[in-house]
Amino acid sequence: MSSSIFSAVPYIPPDPIFELTKQYNANPSLLKVNLGQGTYKDENGEPWILPAVRAAKEKIRTANHEYLPILGLTSFRSRATELLFGQDSDVIKDGRVASCQALSGTGALHTAGKILYRAAQAARNTIPTVYITNPSWSNHRQVFESIGFPVQEFEYTTADNSGLNMGCLTQTLTQAPAHSIFVFHASAHNPSGWDPTAEQWKAIGEIVKAKGLFPIFDAAYLGMTSGDFDTDAFAIRYFVHELGVESAVCLSFAKSLGLYGERIGLCAFATSSSTIATAVQSTLAQLIRVEISNPPAFGARVVAAVLEDEDLRAEWAQNLVTMSERIKAMRWALYEGLVELGTPGNWKRITEQKGMFCILGLRLEEVLHLREKYHIYMADSSRVSIAGLNAGNVRYVAECIDRTVREFRSR
Ligand SMILES: Cc1ncc(COP(=O)(O)O)c(C=O)c1O
Structure with a gap:
């Protein structure tokens, strides 16, 4: 042979x-x-099957099967972005968010990584290290390594796993070179279950800002942790609104809406100007076009139907409480x-x-x-x-x- x-x-x-x-x-x-x-x-x-999702599926049952736009279903993107940053947030009003529909949380991480890789290559021709927690979700390392980033772990919990190792986290942040990328679990750290308190997030954010680091928020469990989406989005909003730190958010609806197999998520960048957001969004569009041409429609329609309807939104809020x-x-x-x-x-x-x-x-x-x-x-x-x-x-x-x-x- x-x-x-x-x-x-x-x-x-x-x-x-x-x-x-x-x-x-x-x-x-x-x-x-x-x-x-x-x-x-x-x-x-x-x-x-969440009751909110059951009702949303009923609402979209006559939807056609045409292609979506390259960046995804427009109503999904707008509503999911508002959900994430808050409807009246400056970052949205100023047009500083670049976003695209993503293949759930994993796809959003991959897309965010690809964009950050291109951004670093174009600006400095050096590829920053991606820092991940140890332990972490088992896919983090290979998602970023497959794009070409060096990946480094830092101890996230104490040796006996009795809590967060804030000392090591602070030291790692302080010693990391500017432009380093940190993957934070926005809430419900997987697997340790230890999240920073609000005060600890504030301290982390101060160092991230002072040192010129870049945070990626892996937001796979927003709403599932406390039962309230806004409460679980605290760290993201603090970094973006209060500190004005440019950030990526990789939002998954797999867990929070029980849409595991639909592969629906959002990749969003909160940037420092609308000009930058426009450029990043154009790059996102080109990346999506070459990778998948345009994303799948069903999950996006379900999420949009929930977020657009006041009653379904209230039902979803209740469903999050039930699960948590x-x-x-x-x-x-x-x-x-x-x-x-x-x-x-x-x-x-x-x-x-x-x-x-x-x-x-x-x-x-x-x-x-x-x-x-x-x-x-x-x-x-x-x-x-x-x-x-x-x-x-x-x-x-x-x-x-x-x-x-x-x-x-x-x-
Ligand atoms: C921390 C974390 N990030 C991301 C994901 C991605 O999930 P999905 O791609 O199904 O949205 C998971 C799933 O278990 C996770 O635990």
Whole structure:
């Protein structure tokens, strides 16, 4: 056989989280619990179609199937931008926002990275480092490395994962060269569940501004964290409105509207002038044209239909409360279960952390044991998606963790 032109292509192992879901789906056990993938499930363990989304789909059912504009559905872009920065914000009124519809949060990060790469190349012909937290969402490093950025991690949590490592964060920001890019989780840090307080965000913002750094806000959980979108958008708005820092925001509607498969998000740059915004937006248009020509319509129409209608917007606000409250209740249920069983370990952080995830602090062999013996699937790092818990399985999960911890720690 002639040698293949692909002979030097390496085998890349499958993504661990998607692999875990595959294993979970293939497991016939009735006891199985999926705490791996970060998708919200209702109290019956089923995917939840938000009532606001159900109603929005009804409203758009006669929509045609024509191409969207290159930058995306215009009503989606306007409404999502207003949602993000606030309707009456100066950055919108002054025409300083450049935006495009994106393929969910991941697509928005990719697009933001591509634009920043081009911007750095054109301005200085040097490529800045992208700083990401350690730990972070498993895709961050490869998204930015694939564009060509050097990526550097900094310790985000204390060594025992008992909280944010503000000292290291401050030091990293202070020592980073001007124009360095920092990927911040706007709310509900994945996976640690530790977010800076408002005061800490202010301190972070001051350094970012003073040092001429560039923030990318990964905004995958706005509204899901506290149950209120505006509250969760605090850091973004503080940087943009109060500090006047140029920023990128990569907004996903996967979690907040339950539109995981629709791949709908927004990539927005808050810039310092309308002239710059116009240039950035023209570059976005050219980038989208070469990469996907124009984005998919369905998810954008759903989001626009929700945001355009006062009643649906109010319904969505309620749906966000439902999701965030259920997650908080499950945090407490797991914590109380472990405490009641007297499970060795410090579990208080389960209730202190924010958002969909927490890291339990289990050893790899314990994680594997839970998977093999009890059909409970969590990431190797013992990161669990709290949204996979419900009244029907939380006691079982607590008991299995209890048995596993006792078994392994008595060895
Ligand atoms: C921190 C973070 N950023 C971005 C994403 C991207 O999600 P999507 O591309 O589905 O919007 C996720 C998804 O889990 C995430 O946890």
